[in-house]
Amino acid sequence: MTKKYRLLALLTAFLLVFPILFVVMLSLGKTWSYPALLPEHWSVATWSSLFQDQRISQGIVLSLIISISVGATASFLSLLLARSIAYSAHQRQWLVGSYLPYLVSPVVLAAAWQYYFLRLGLSGQVQGVWLAQFLITLPFGVIFFNSFWNSHIRSLEQLAATLGGSPWQGFWLVSFPLAKGPLLICFFQSFLISWFEYGLTALIGVGKVQTLPLLVFQYVGEANIFYAALASCLLMAPPLLLLWINKRLVFIRSEGMEDQKE
Amino acid sequence: MLARLGLLLYVLLCVVPLALGLGYVAAYSFGLIGLLNHGFTTVHWQAVLQDKAFWQSLGFSLYCAFSSMSIVLISASALLMALRKQLSRGYLSYFIYFPLVLPTLVAAFICFQLWSKSGFISRLLFQIGFLSNLEAFPEFVNDACGIGIIFTHAFMATPFFTLLFLQLYKSEKIQALQDLALTLGATPGQTWQKVALPILWQKSIFSIFLYFVFIMGAYETPLLLGRQSPQMIAPLIIRKLQKFNLQDIPQAYAITTAYLLLLMGVAMAVLRNLKMRAV
Numbered sequence: 001m002t003k004k005y006r007l008l009a010l011l012t013a014f015l016l017v018f019p020i021l022f023v024v025m026l027s028l029g030k031t032w033s034y035p036a037l038l039p040e041h042w043s044v045a046t047w048s049s050l051f052q053d054q055r056i057s058q059g060i061v062l063s064l065i066i067s068i069s070v071g072a073t074a075s076f077l078s079l080l081l082a083r084s085i086a087y088s089a090h091q092r093q094w095l096v097g098s099y100l101p102y103l104v105s106p107v108v109l110a111a112a113w114q115y116y117f118l119r120l121g122l123s124g125q126v127q128g129v130w131l132a133q134f135l136i137t138l139p140f141g142v143i144f145f146n147s148f149w150n151s152h153i154r155s156l157e158q159l160a161a162t163l164g165g166s167p168w169q170g171f172w173l174v175s176f177p178l179a180k181g182p183l184l185i186c187f188f189q190s191f192l193i194s195w196f197e198y199g200l201t202a203l204i205g206v207g208k209v210q211t212l213p214l215l216v217f218q219y220v221g222e223a224n225i226f227y228a229a230l231a232s233c234l235l236m237a238p239p240l241l242l243l244w245i246n247k248r249l250v251f252i253r254s255e256g257m258e259d260q261k262e
Numbered sequence: 263m264l265a266r267l268g269l270l271l272y273v274l275l276c277v278v279p280l281a282l283g284l285g286y287v288a289a290y291s292f293g294l295i296g297l298l299n300h301g302f303t304t305v306h307w308q309a310v311l312q313d314k315a316f317w318q319s320l321g322f323s324l325y326c327a328f329s330s331m332s333i334v335l336i337s338a339s340a341l342l343m344a345l346r347k348q349l350s351r352g353y354l355s356y357f358i359y360f361p362l363v364l365p366t367l368v369a370a371f372i373c374f375q376l377w378s379k380s381g382f383i384s385r386l387l388f389q390i391g392f393l394s395n396l397e398a399f400p401e402f403v404n405d406a407c408g409i410g411i412i413f414t415h416a417f418m419a420t421p422f423f424t425l426l427f428l429q430l431y432k433s434e435k436i437q438a439l440q441d442l443a444l445t446l447g448a449t450p451g452q453t454w455q456k457v458a459l460p461i462l463w464q465k466s467i468f469s470i471f472l473y474f475v476f477i478m479g480a481y482e483t484p485l486l487l488g489r490q491s492p493q494m495i496a497p498l499i500i501r502k503l504q505k506f507n508l509q510d511i512p513q514a515y516a517i518t519t520a521y522l523l524l525l526m527g528v529a530m531a532v533l534r535n536l537k538m539r540a541v
Protein backbone atom coordinates (compact mmCIF):
# COMPACT_ATOMS: atom_id res chain seq x y z
CA MET A 1 0.00 0.00 0.00
CA THR A 2 1.49 3.35 -0.98
CA LYS A 3 1.79 6.16 1.55
CA LYS A 4 -0.90 8.17 -0.26
CA TYR A 5 -3.51 5.40 0.06
CA ARG A 6 -2.52 4.68 3.65
CA LEU A 7 -3.12 8.32 4.49
CA LEU A 8 -6.46 8.29 2.68
CA ALA A 9 -7.52 5.14 4.56
CA LEU A 10 -6.56 6.75 7.86
CA LEU A 11 -8.47 9.93 7.03
CA THR A 12 -11.56 7.93 6.00
CA ALA A 13 -11.39 5.88 9.20
CA PHE A 14 -11.12 9.07 11.24
CA LEU A 15 -14.15 10.62 9.50
CA LEU A 16 -16.17 7.44 10.10
CA VAL A 17 -15.35 7.13 13.78
CA PHE A 18 -15.13 10.79 14.81
CA PRO A 19 -18.92 11.49 15.11
CA ILE A 20 -19.32 8.62 17.57
CA LEU A 21 -16.31 9.70 19.64
CA PHE A 22 -17.65 13.26 19.54
CA VAL A 23 -21.04 12.32 20.96
CA VAL A 24 -19.40 10.20 23.67
CA MET A 25 -17.19 13.20 24.52
CA LEU A 26 -20.26 15.45 24.79
CA SER A 27 -21.94 12.98 27.13
CA LEU A 28 -18.95 13.29 29.47
CA GLY A 29 -18.93 17.09 29.45
CA LYS A 30 -20.37 19.38 32.07
CA THR A 31 -19.81 22.87 30.66
CA TRP A 32 -18.81 23.79 27.12
CA SER A 33 -18.85 27.51 26.46
CA TYR A 34 -17.66 29.17 23.25
CA PRO A 35 -14.83 29.23 22.07
CA ALA A 36 -13.47 26.31 24.12
CA LEU A 37 -12.68 23.42 21.79
CA LEU A 38 -13.38 20.74 24.41
CA PRO A 39 -15.66 20.86 27.45
CA GLU A 40 -14.02 22.87 30.26
CA HIS A 41 -15.30 20.49 32.91
CA TRP A 42 -15.61 16.75 32.58
CA SER A 43 -17.89 14.63 34.68
CA VAL A 44 -19.56 11.26 34.82
CA ALA A 45 -22.56 12.93 36.48
CA THR A 46 -24.62 12.66 33.29
CA TRP A 47 -23.91 8.94 33.08
CA SER A 48 -24.64 8.37 36.75
CA SER A 49 -28.08 9.96 36.17
CA LEU A 50 -28.79 6.76 34.30
CA PHE A 51 -29.55 5.24 37.68
CA GLN A 52 -30.96 8.38 39.30
CA ASP A 53 -33.04 10.16 36.64
CA GLN A 54 -36.28 8.23 36.27
CA ARG A 55 -36.98 9.74 32.86
CA ILE A 56 -33.91 8.08 31.35
CA SER A 57 -34.18 4.73 33.11
CA GLN A 58 -37.87 4.51 32.27
CA GLY A 59 -37.11 5.50 28.68
CA ILE A 60 -34.56 2.69 28.37
CA VAL A 61 -36.86 0.06 29.86
CA LEU A 62 -39.84 1.18 27.78
CA SER A 63 -37.80 1.29 24.56
CA LEU A 64 -36.36 -2.15 25.28
CA ILE A 65 -39.76 -3.69 26.01
CA ILE A 66 -41.37 -2.20 22.89
CA SER A 67 -38.46 -2.94 20.54
CA ILE A 68 -37.82 -6.52 21.74
CA SER A 69 -41.50 -7.47 21.62
CA VAL A 70 -42.08 -5.73 18.26
CA GLY A 71 -38.93 -7.33 16.82
CA ALA A 72 -39.79 -10.83 18.04
CA THR A 73 -43.47 -10.76 17.01
CA ALA A 74 -42.86 -9.15 13.63
CA SER A 75 -40.00 -11.56 12.78
CA PHE A 76 -41.90 -14.72 13.60
CA LEU A 77 -45.14 -13.62 11.98
CA SER A 78 -43.42 -12.29 8.85
CA LEU A 79 -41.72 -15.68 8.39
CA LEU A 80 -45.16 -17.29 8.15
CA LEU A 81 -46.71 -14.55 6.01
CA ALA A 82 -43.77 -14.49 3.60
CA ARG A 83 -44.23 -18.25 3.11
CA SER A 84 -47.84 -17.78 2.09
CA ILE A 85 -46.90 -15.00 -0.31
CA ALA A 86 -43.93 -16.83 -1.79
CA TYR A 87 -46.08 -19.91 -2.50
CA SER A 88 -49.01 -17.90 -3.92
CA ALA A 89 -49.65 -17.41 -7.63
CA HIS A 90 -49.43 -13.60 -7.39
CA GLN A 91 -46.26 -13.20 -5.36
CA ARG A 92 -45.13 -9.95 -6.99
CA GLN A 93 -48.49 -8.21 -6.63
CA TRP A 94 -48.73 -9.17 -2.95
CA LEU A 95 -45.24 -7.89 -2.28
CA VAL A 96 -46.14 -4.39 -3.51
CA GLY A 97 -48.18 -4.03 -0.32
CA SER A 98 -45.01 -4.58 1.69
CA TYR A 99 -42.97 -2.00 -0.20
CA LEU A 100 -45.58 0.76 0.11
CA PRO A 101 -44.99 1.57 3.80
CA TYR A 102 -41.36 2.25 2.89
CA LEU A 103 -42.28 4.59 0.05
CA VAL A 104 -44.43 6.52 2.47
CA SER A 105 -42.51 8.02 5.36
CA PRO A 106 -43.52 6.36 8.71
CA VAL A 107 -44.44 9.75 10.11
CA VAL A 108 -46.81 10.38 7.19
CA LEU A 109 -48.34 6.95 7.77
CA ALA A 110 -48.77 7.84 11.42
CA ALA A 111 -50.62 10.99 10.38
CA ALA A 112 -52.92 8.84 8.25
CA TRP A 113 -53.51 6.35 11.09
CA GLN A 114 -53.97 8.88 13.86
CA TYR A 115 -57.77 8.97 13.49
CA TYR A 116 -58.15 5.19 13.88
CA PHE A 117 -55.82 5.07 16.86
CA LEU A 118 -57.85 7.84 18.49
CA ARG A 119 -61.12 5.99 17.88
CA LEU A 120 -59.65 2.77 19.25
CA GLY A 121 -58.41 4.57 22.35
CA LEU A 122 -54.81 3.66 21.50
CA SER A 123 -53.51 7.19 20.96
CA GLY A 124 -51.05 8.19 23.67
CA GLN A 125 -50.85 4.58 24.87
CA VAL A 126 -47.88 2.20 24.90
CA GLN A 127 -50.08 -0.41 23.19
CA GLY A 128 -50.83 2.10 20.41
CA VAL A 129 -47.15 2.83 19.82
CA TRP A 130 -46.44 -0.92 19.89
CA LEU A 131 -49.14 -1.60 17.29
CA ALA A 132 -48.03 1.24 15.01
CA GLN A 133 -44.39 0.10 15.14
CA PHE A 134 -45.45 -3.50 14.58
CA LEU A 135 -47.45 -2.47 11.49
CA ILE A 136 -44.41 -0.82 9.89
CA THR A 137 -41.93 -3.57 10.88
CA LEU A 138 -44.04 -6.47 9.66
CA PRO A 139 -43.83 -5.55 5.92
CA PHE A 140 -40.04 -5.27 6.33
CA GLY A 141 -39.96 -8.84 7.64
CA VAL A 142 -42.12 -10.04 4.75
CA ILE A 143 -39.69 -8.49 2.24
CA PHE A 144 -36.76 -9.95 4.21
CA PHE A 145 -38.12 -13.52 4.21
CA ASN A 146 -39.36 -13.42 0.63
CA SER A 147 -36.02 -14.69 -0.66
CA PHE A 148 -35.80 -17.33 2.09
CA TRP A 149 -38.80 -19.24 0.73
CA ASN A 150 -37.07 -20.30 -2.46
CA SER A 151 -37.42 -23.42 -4.56
CA HIS A 152 -34.82 -25.29 -2.44
CA ILE A 153 -36.83 -24.88 0.78
CA ARG A 154 -40.00 -25.71 -1.09
CA SER A 155 -38.56 -28.94 -2.46
CA LEU A 156 -37.40 -29.93 1.04
CA GLU A 157 -40.95 -29.43 2.33
CA GLN A 158 -42.29 -31.44 -0.62
CA LEU A 159 -39.83 -34.22 0.19
CA ALA A 160 -41.13 -34.27 3.77
CA ALA A 161 -44.68 -34.49 2.37
CA THR A 162 -43.83 -37.46 0.15
CA LEU A 163 -42.38 -39.19 3.21
CA GLY A 164 -45.74 -38.80 4.95
CA GLY A 165 -45.31 -35.53 6.84
CA SER A 166 -48.21 -33.09 7.24
CA PRO A 167 -47.84 -29.48 5.96
CA TRP A 168 -47.39 -28.32 9.55
CA GLN A 169 -44.66 -30.94 10.17
CA GLY A 170 -43.01 -29.87 6.92
CA PHE A 171 -42.88 -26.33 8.20
CA TRP A 172 -42.05 -26.99 11.83
CA LEU A 173 -39.56 -29.85 11.45
CA VAL A 174 -37.95 -28.99 8.10
CA SER A 175 -38.18 -25.26 7.22
CA PHE A 176 -38.24 -23.70 10.66
CA PRO A 177 -34.86 -25.11 11.81
CA LEU A 178 -33.35 -23.73 8.59
CA ALA A 179 -34.94 -20.33 9.25
CA LYS A 180 -33.38 -19.86 12.69
CA GLY A 181 -30.38 -17.87 11.37
CA PRO A 182 -32.44 -15.53 9.14
CA LEU A 183 -34.97 -15.18 11.99
CA LEU A 184 -32.25 -13.87 14.27
CA ILE A 185 -31.07 -11.36 11.64
CA CYS A 186 -34.66 -10.27 10.98
CA PHE A 187 -35.20 -9.84 14.71
CA PHE A 188 -32.12 -7.60 15.00
CA GLN A 189 -33.21 -5.48 12.02
CA SER A 190 -36.82 -5.16 13.23
CA PHE A 191 -35.56 -4.36 16.72
CA LEU A 192 -33.47 -1.52 15.28
CA ILE A 193 -36.34 -0.11 13.17
CA SER A 194 -38.44 0.05 16.33
CA TRP A 195 -35.54 1.24 18.52
CA PHE A 196 -34.74 4.20 16.21
CA GLU A 197 -38.34 5.21 15.45
CA TYR A 198 -39.12 8.81 16.32
CA GLY A 199 -41.80 10.45 14.13
CA LEU A 200 -44.36 7.65 14.29
CA THR A 201 -43.86 7.22 18.06
CA ALA A 202 -44.19 10.95 18.67
CA LEU A 203 -47.42 11.19 16.69
CA ILE A 204 -49.19 8.04 17.86
CA GLY A 205 -47.84 8.36 21.41
CA VAL A 206 -48.65 12.12 21.40
CA GLY A 207 -45.49 12.67 23.41
CA LYS A 208 -46.78 10.61 26.33
CA VAL A 209 -44.92 7.43 25.42
CA GLN A 210 -41.37 8.53 26.14
CA THR A 211 -39.04 6.22 24.28
CA LEU A 212 -35.32 7.02 23.96
CA PRO A 213 -35.54 8.85 20.58
CA LEU A 214 -38.19 11.12 22.07
CA LEU A 215 -35.91 11.84 25.01
CA VAL A 216 -33.08 12.84 22.66
CA PHE A 217 -35.39 15.30 20.95
CA GLN A 218 -36.72 16.58 24.25
CA TYR A 219 -33.22 17.22 25.60
CA VAL A 220 -32.24 18.95 22.35
CA GLY A 221 -35.32 21.15 22.72
CA GLU A 222 -34.28 21.99 26.28
CA ALA A 223 -30.77 22.83 24.94
CA ASN A 224 -29.43 20.18 27.32
CA ILE A 225 -26.75 18.87 24.98
CA PHE A 226 -25.02 16.67 27.57
CA TYR A 227 -28.17 14.69 28.35
CA ALA A 228 -29.07 14.60 24.64
CA ALA A 229 -25.59 13.13 24.02
CA LEU A 230 -26.12 10.57 26.78
CA ALA A 231 -29.47 9.50 25.31
CA SER A 232 -27.79 9.36 21.87
CA CYS A 233 -25.07 7.06 23.24
CA LEU A 234 -27.74 4.81 24.72
CA LEU A 235 -29.54 4.73 21.35
CA MET A 236 -26.31 3.73 19.59
CA ALA A 237 -25.35 1.07 22.15
CA PRO A 238 -27.49 -1.86 20.87
CA PRO A 239 -26.50 -1.50 17.20
CA LEU A 240 -22.83 -1.14 18.21
CA LEU A 241 -23.15 -4.29 20.30
CA LEU A 242 -24.82 -6.11 17.41
CA LEU A 243 -22.07 -4.92 15.08
CA TRP A 244 -19.43 -6.26 17.47
CA ILE A 245 -21.21 -9.62 17.79
CA ASN A 246 -21.73 -9.83 14.04
CA LYS A 247 -18.10 -8.98 13.26
CA ARG A 248 -16.88 -11.48 15.84
CA LEU A 249 -19.05 -14.19 14.34
CA VAL A 250 -17.82 -13.33 10.84
CA PHE A 251 -14.18 -13.37 11.94
CA ILE A 252 -14.57 -16.62 13.90
CA ARG A 253 -16.33 -18.21 10.92
CA SER A 254 -13.68 -17.06 8.43
CA GLU A 255 -10.86 -18.19 10.76
CA GLY A 256 -12.59 -21.58 11.05
CA MET A 257 -12.75 -21.81 7.27
CA GLU A 258 -9.07 -20.93 7.01
CA ASP A 259 -8.26 -23.71 9.53
CA GLN A 260 -10.33 -26.19 7.52
CA LYS A 261 -8.47 -25.23 4.33
CA GLU A 262 -5.14 -25.85 6.06
CA MET B 263 -55.27 -24.07 4.28
CA LEU B 264 -52.15 -22.80 6.06
CA ALA B 265 -51.23 -20.70 3.01
CA ARG B 266 -54.73 -19.20 2.77
CA LEU B 267 -54.68 -18.32 6.44
CA GLY B 268 -51.32 -16.65 5.92
CA LEU B 269 -52.61 -14.58 3.01
CA LEU B 270 -55.66 -13.55 5.02
CA LEU B 271 -53.43 -12.44 7.91
CA TYR B 272 -51.19 -10.57 5.46
CA VAL B 273 -54.19 -8.71 4.07
CA LEU B 274 -55.42 -7.90 7.58
CA LEU B 275 -52.06 -6.75 8.96
CA CYS B 276 -50.33 -5.20 5.96
CA VAL B 277 -52.84 -4.28 3.27
CA VAL B 278 -55.90 -3.20 5.30
CA PRO B 279 -54.09 -0.73 7.64
CA LEU B 280 -52.40 0.85 4.64
CA ALA B 281 -55.64 1.06 2.66
CA LEU B 282 -57.55 2.44 5.67
CA GLY B 283 -54.91 5.10 6.28
CA LEU B 284 -54.66 6.18 2.66
CA GLY B 285 -58.44 6.02 2.22
CA TYR B 286 -59.02 8.23 5.25
CA VAL B 287 -56.44 10.76 4.08
CA ALA B 288 -57.91 10.95 0.56
CA ALA B 289 -61.52 11.12 1.81
CA TYR B 290 -60.63 13.91 4.26
CA SER B 291 -58.86 15.90 1.56
CA PHE B 292 -61.99 15.73 -0.65
CA GLY B 293 -64.27 16.82 2.19
CA LEU B 294 -66.06 13.48 2.50
CA ILE B 295 -65.22 13.12 6.19
CA GLY B 296 -63.82 15.38 8.89
CA LEU B 297 -64.95 18.00 11.35
CA LEU B 298 -65.56 21.04 9.17
CA ASN B 299 -66.28 19.18 5.95
CA HIS B 300 -69.77 19.11 4.36
CA GLY B 301 -69.51 16.78 1.38
CA PHE B 302 -67.40 16.35 -1.72
CA THR B 303 -65.29 19.35 -2.60
CA THR B 304 -62.06 20.04 -4.40
CA VAL B 305 -61.52 23.33 -2.61
CA HIS B 306 -58.73 21.96 -0.38
CA TRP B 307 -56.94 20.52 -3.38
CA GLN B 308 -57.23 23.82 -5.21
CA ALA B 309 -55.83 25.62 -2.18
CA VAL B 310 -52.89 23.20 -1.98
CA LEU B 311 -52.12 23.22 -5.69
CA GLN B 312 -52.13 27.02 -5.72
CA ASP B 313 -50.08 27.23 -2.53
CA LYS B 314 -46.49 28.23 -3.25
CA ALA B 315 -45.34 26.53 -0.01
CA PHE B 316 -46.42 23.10 -1.30
CA TRP B 317 -44.48 23.37 -4.56
CA GLN B 318 -41.49 24.87 -2.74
CA SER B 319 -41.60 22.02 -0.25
CA LEU B 320 -41.83 19.38 -2.96
CA GLY B 321 -39.00 21.01 -4.88
CA PHE B 322 -36.89 21.34 -1.74
CA SER B 323 -37.42 17.66 -0.85
CA LEU B 324 -36.43 16.63 -4.37
CA TYR B 325 -33.40 18.91 -4.28
CA CYS B 326 -32.22 17.54 -0.90
CA ALA B 327 -32.70 13.92 -2.01
CA PHE B 328 -30.98 14.53 -5.36
CA SER B 329 -28.03 16.41 -3.82
CA SER B 330 -27.53 13.82 -1.07
CA MET B 331 -27.68 10.89 -3.48
CA SER B 332 -25.27 12.58 -5.90
CA ILE B 333 -22.73 13.06 -3.08
CA VAL B 334 -23.33 9.49 -1.89
CA LEU B 335 -22.81 7.91 -5.33
CA ILE B 336 -19.68 9.94 -6.06
CA SER B 337 -18.17 9.29 -2.60
CA ALA B 338 -19.04 5.58 -2.53
CA SER B 339 -17.62 5.08 -6.03
CA ALA B 340 -14.46 7.01 -5.15
CA LEU B 341 -13.99 4.99 -1.94
CA LEU B 342 -14.40 1.76 -3.86
CA MET B 343 -11.94 2.85 -6.54
CA ALA B 344 -9.30 4.05 -4.07
CA LEU B 345 -9.66 1.80 -1.03
CA ARG B 346 -11.11 -1.47 -2.27
CA LYS B 347 -8.53 -3.69 -0.58
CA GLN B 348 -8.59 -1.80 2.72
CA LEU B 349 -12.40 -1.99 2.78
CA SER B 350 -12.26 -5.77 2.41
CA ARG B 351 -9.88 -6.40 5.31
CA GLY B 352 -8.20 -4.46 8.09
CA TYR B 353 -9.48 -1.69 10.35
CA LEU B 354 -11.40 0.14 7.59
CA SER B 355 -13.55 -2.95 6.96
CA TYR B 356 -14.73 -2.55 10.55
CA PHE B 357 -15.00 1.24 10.78
CA ILE B 358 -17.06 1.50 7.57
CA TYR B 359 -20.00 0.04 9.53
CA PHE B 360 -19.90 2.73 12.23
CA PRO B 361 -22.13 5.36 10.56
CA LEU B 362 -24.71 2.60 9.99
CA VAL B 363 -25.33 2.39 13.75
CA LEU B 364 -26.37 6.05 13.89
CA PRO B 365 -30.10 6.72 14.07
CA THR B 366 -31.13 9.65 11.84
CA LEU B 367 -32.03 11.70 14.89
CA VAL B 368 -28.61 11.22 16.48
CA ALA B 369 -26.83 11.94 13.18
CA ALA B 370 -28.78 15.20 12.92
CA PHE B 371 -27.91 16.08 16.54
CA ILE B 372 -24.21 15.42 15.89
CA CYS B 373 -24.32 17.48 12.68
CA PHE B 374 -25.87 20.36 14.61
CA GLN B 375 -23.21 20.21 17.34
CA LEU B 376 -20.44 20.06 14.74
CA TRP B 377 -21.58 22.60 12.14
CA SER B 378 -23.71 25.20 13.94
CA LYS B 379 -22.29 28.67 14.54
CA SER B 380 -21.22 27.69 18.06
CA GLY B 381 -20.35 24.13 17.06
CA PHE B 382 -17.10 22.20 17.15
CA ILE B 383 -15.87 23.23 13.68
CA SER B 384 -16.49 26.90 14.39
CA ARG B 385 -14.56 26.57 17.68
CA LEU B 386 -11.72 24.76 15.92
CA LEU B 387 -11.43 27.49 13.27
CA PHE B 388 -11.53 30.14 15.99
CA GLN B 389 -8.74 28.42 17.94
CA ILE B 390 -6.44 28.22 14.91
CA GLY B 391 -7.13 31.83 14.04
CA PHE B 392 -9.32 31.39 10.94
CA LEU B 393 -12.33 33.02 12.59
CA SER B 394 -12.45 36.36 14.38
CA ASN B 395 -15.82 35.75 16.02
CA LEU B 396 -18.75 33.37 16.11
CA GLU B 397 -20.84 35.39 13.63
CA ALA B 398 -18.19 35.07 10.93
CA PHE B 399 -18.87 31.32 10.66
CA PRO B 400 -21.16 30.55 7.68
CA GLU B 401 -24.60 28.99 8.20
CA PHE B 402 -24.44 25.25 7.62
CA VAL B 403 -27.46 24.27 9.71
CA ASN B 404 -30.98 25.72 9.68
CA ASP B 405 -29.95 27.33 6.38
CA ALA B 406 -31.98 27.99 3.25
CA CYS B 407 -29.93 25.57 1.11
CA GLY B 408 -30.42 22.57 3.43
CA ILE B 409 -26.65 21.95 3.62
CA GLY B 410 -26.90 20.27 7.03
CA ILE B 411 -29.74 18.01 5.87
CA ILE B 412 -27.92 17.03 2.68
CA PHE B 413 -24.60 16.25 4.35
CA THR B 414 -26.16 14.33 7.24
CA HIS B 415 -27.94 12.00 4.82
CA ALA B 416 -24.85 11.75 2.64
CA PHE B 417 -22.74 10.80 5.67
CA MET B 418 -25.21 8.13 6.70
CA ALA B 419 -25.75 6.62 3.25
CA THR B 420 -22.17 6.65 1.87
CA PRO B 421 -20.96 3.64 3.91
CA PHE B 422 -24.08 1.67 2.98
CA PHE B 423 -23.56 2.25 -0.74
CA THR B 424 -19.80 1.65 -0.44
CA LEU B 425 -20.51 -1.77 1.07
CA LEU B 426 -23.20 -2.45 -1.53
CA PHE B 427 -20.82 -1.55 -4.37
CA LEU B 428 -18.07 -3.66 -2.81
CA GLN B 429 -20.42 -6.64 -2.61
CA LEU B 430 -21.55 -6.13 -6.23
CA TYR B 431 -17.96 -5.67 -7.38
CA LYS B 432 -17.19 -9.15 -6.07
CA SER B 433 -20.42 -10.90 -7.03
CA GLU B 434 -20.48 -9.48 -10.58
CA LYS B 435 -16.78 -10.33 -11.05
CA ILE B 436 -16.09 -6.79 -12.21
CA GLN B 437 -12.35 -7.15 -11.64
CA ALA B 438 -12.24 -9.82 -14.39
CA LEU B 439 -14.18 -7.55 -16.74
CA GLN B 440 -11.80 -4.69 -16.03
CA ASP B 441 -8.80 -6.95 -16.72
CA LEU B 442 -10.40 -7.95 -20.00
CA ALA B 443 -10.93 -4.29 -20.92
CA LEU B 444 -7.28 -3.60 -20.08
CA THR B 445 -6.08 -6.36 -22.40
CA LEU B 446 -8.28 -4.88 -25.13
CA GLY B 447 -6.43 -1.58 -24.78
CA ALA B 448 -8.50 0.45 -22.32
CA THR B 449 -6.76 2.69 -19.80
CA PRO B 450 -7.32 2.02 -16.04
CA GLY B 451 -9.54 5.12 -15.89
CA GLN B 452 -11.65 3.88 -18.80
CA THR B 453 -12.16 0.48 -17.15
CA TRP B 454 -13.87 2.29 -14.28
CA GLN B 455 -15.71 4.85 -16.37
CA LYS B 456 -16.94 2.52 -19.12
CA VAL B 457 -17.10 -0.86 -17.38
CA ALA B 458 -17.22 -0.93 -13.58
CA LEU B 459 -19.25 2.14 -12.60
CA PRO B 460 -22.08 1.66 -15.15
CA ILE B 461 -22.55 -1.95 -13.95
CA LEU B 462 -22.47 -0.96 -10.27
CA TRP B 463 -24.93 1.92 -10.68
CA GLN B 464 -27.27 -0.09 -12.87
CA LYS B 465 -27.30 -3.08 -10.52
CA SER B 466 -28.06 -0.90 -7.51
CA ILE B 467 -30.68 1.31 -9.17
CA PHE B 468 -33.52 -0.03 -7.00
CA SER B 469 -31.57 0.62 -3.77
CA ILE B 470 -30.70 4.10 -5.06
CA PHE B 471 -34.37 4.78 -5.76
CA LEU B 472 -35.46 3.50 -2.33
CA TYR B 473 -32.87 5.63 -0.56
CA PHE B 474 -33.85 8.63 -2.68
CA VAL B 475 -37.47 8.22 -1.55
CA PHE B 476 -36.33 7.70 2.05
CA ILE B 477 -34.49 11.03 2.00
CA MET B 478 -37.45 12.77 0.34
CA GLY B 479 -39.71 11.64 3.18
CA ALA B 480 -37.20 12.48 5.92
CA TYR B 481 -38.66 13.96 9.07
CA GLU B 482 -36.11 14.08 11.90
CA THR B 483 -33.23 15.70 9.98
CA PRO B 484 -35.22 18.66 8.59
CA LEU B 485 -36.88 19.06 11.98
CA LEU B 486 -33.49 19.56 13.66
CA LEU B 487 -31.42 20.98 10.82
CA GLY B 488 -33.93 22.70 8.56
CA ARG B 489 -35.98 25.87 8.76
CA GLN B 490 -39.67 26.68 8.33
CA SER B 491 -39.24 27.93 4.78
CA PRO B 492 -38.38 26.15 2.59
CA GLN B 493 -39.44 23.04 4.48
CA MET B 494 -39.27 19.39 3.45
CA ILE B 495 -42.55 17.62 2.73
CA ALA B 496 -42.94 15.47 5.91
CA PRO B 497 -42.40 18.34 8.39
CA LEU B 498 -44.75 20.51 6.27
CA ILE B 499 -47.53 17.90 6.53
CA ILE B 500 -47.08 17.47 10.27
CA ARG B 501 -46.88 21.25 10.83
CA LYS B 502 -50.15 21.76 8.98
CA LEU B 503 -51.77 18.89 10.92
CA GLN B 504 -50.72 20.25 14.28
CA LYS B 505 -51.76 23.86 13.64
CA PHE B 506 -54.62 25.32 15.63
CA ASN B 507 -56.44 26.29 12.41
CA LEU B 508 -58.70 23.30 11.62
CA GLN B 509 -58.96 24.39 7.97
CA ASP B 510 -55.32 23.36 7.55
CA ILE B 511 -56.04 19.68 8.31
CA PRO B 512 -57.75 18.86 4.97
CA GLN B 513 -54.93 20.69 3.21
CA ALA B 514 -52.37 18.60 5.10
CA TYR B 515 -54.18 15.47 3.95
CA ALA B 516 -54.39 16.78 0.38
CA ILE B 517 -50.61 17.28 0.43
CA THR B 518 -50.18 13.75 1.82
CA THR B 519 -52.38 12.28 -0.95
CA ALA B 520 -50.63 14.29 -3.68
CA TYR B 521 -47.22 13.23 -2.36
CA LEU B 522 -48.23 9.57 -2.19
CA LEU B 523 -49.70 9.60 -5.70
CA LEU B 524 -46.53 11.18 -7.01
CA LEU B 525 -44.34 8.59 -5.26
CA MET B 526 -46.45 5.69 -6.45
CA GLY B 527 -46.33 7.01 -10.01
CA VAL B 528 -42.56 7.36 -9.90
CA ALA B 529 -42.18 3.93 -8.24
CA MET B 530 -44.28 2.28 -10.94
CA ALA B 531 -42.27 4.01 -13.67
CA VAL B 532 -39.00 2.86 -12.08
CA LEU B 533 -40.26 -0.71 -11.68
CA ARG B 534 -41.51 -0.81 -15.28
CA ASN B 535 -38.18 0.55 -16.46
CA LEU B 536 -36.33 -2.13 -14.49
CA LYS B 537 -38.57 -4.85 -15.88
CA MET B 538 -38.06 -3.65 -19.46
CA ARG B 539 -34.30 -3.62 -18.93
CA ALA B 540 -34.47 -7.15 -17.53
CA VAL B 541 -36.37 -8.27 -20.65
